[in-house]
Amino acid sequence: MKTIILFFGISINFGVMAPSPVMDNYQFHRQEMVADFYFSANSKFNFFYSYGTVDRSAAGSFSISGDALHLTSNKEAGKDLAIKSQS
Numbered sequence: 001m002k003t004i005i006l007f008f009g010i011s012i013n014f015g016v017m018a019p020s021p022v023m024d025n026y027q028f029h030r031q032e033m034v035a036d037f038y039f040s041a042n043s044k045f046n047f048f049y050s051y052g053t054v055d056r057s058a059a060g061s062f063s064i065s066g067d068a069l070h071l072t073s074n075k076e077a078g079k080d081l082a083i084k085s086q087s
Contacts, residue, residue: 022062022069045071 028035035049039062048057060073 022064 022039023041024039026037026039033049033051036047038046043061043063044059045062046057046059048055050056058073058075060071060075062072063070
């Protein structure tokens with residue numbers, strides 16, 4: 001007895017998102033300044049820069065609308081720097 005096996009092409013979407021057109025790591029290095037943006041496929045970003053004695057960082061989500069890139073930070077504006085003393 002011969003057995004015949006048929007394979008049918010079935011397309012299944014497992015929720016894999018199409019990669020973002022900006023998905024990559026962008027870096028800037030110049031003298032005493034360094035900056036880095038990382039954009040992931042799940043529309044999240046990480047950012048940091050260091051300029052002399054000033055270091056900043058942020059993370060959040062991004063969206064693309066036409067030719068504009070919109071960043072939404074997880075930080076509340078103006079609340080990420082503590083002033084310990086003032087003269």
